[in-house]
Amino acid sequence: MDEAQLRIFVSILQNYFERQTTRAAEVGTPFLGEANALPVFDYTGVIGISGARRGCVYFTAPGDLLRDLLLRVGESNVAEANLADLAGEIANTISGNARRDFGPDFMISVPVVVRGRTQSIQMPRETKAYVIPLRWQKHRAALVVGVN
Amino acid sequence: MKLLIVDDSNIIRSKIARALGAYGLEVVGLAANGKDAVARAAATRPDVVTMDLTMPEMDGIECIREIRKLRPKVQILVVSALADKATAIQALKEGAQGFLCKPFTEQELTEAIGELIEEAQNG
8 A cells, every 4th residue: 555545535534524524634644554553442443455456454543532422413312322323324324435446346345343342353464554643623533444 | 194204223213313313203113124124114114215225124215115115105205325317327226216425415405395295295
């Protein structure tokens, strides 16, 4: 994954928050993550990538961010199931939107949601994982892209 | 008009139901996967369907084919994150009448459904 391709994900991430909340997210500079120290917050939506490229894309966020985001978009049910659902839906939307640039051979799975900060997300072997940090309102979250 | 909402995300189903319920459509069914959607389409006979594409059990494209066999005149709006042109073209070829890309606003959704209904009434 080169810099131009990472910029695609940065742009999609910014667009998601702007369109859904009308409040932009501050997206930080992407960096190469260490395999054993990739960020994991309370809820992580993971999308498997197959086809012409392989790997995974995940969005991870604290429950407070997801709760505020649900309320912001008019969803009053902020039960845990909906927080997990939102983490999966954000990962799905960002990965699906990437097909605009990567094409239909960038095949995405249905989301799998991992709960809890104690979990770790393993990238496929020999896959570099880039971390795109973001801050929305006062909350920190991250998009992690590990695609060959 | 009767509406069936098909999406594996509960919050998206809820968002669509809120927006299109307020728009005047009667929500007759919610489905989280293609198989369930086909069963609910047979049971509730919807006039309009919003259809996700990436779902477990049966994907949206196959679901469009099956629902169209049951309800040839049903209006189907695909609501999907898959933003490439090839997917949109395939969905339209399989029998969808419209394509709305996620993330979407409630206004974009009601406009897309309004166009779909207007075209059906004029066609």
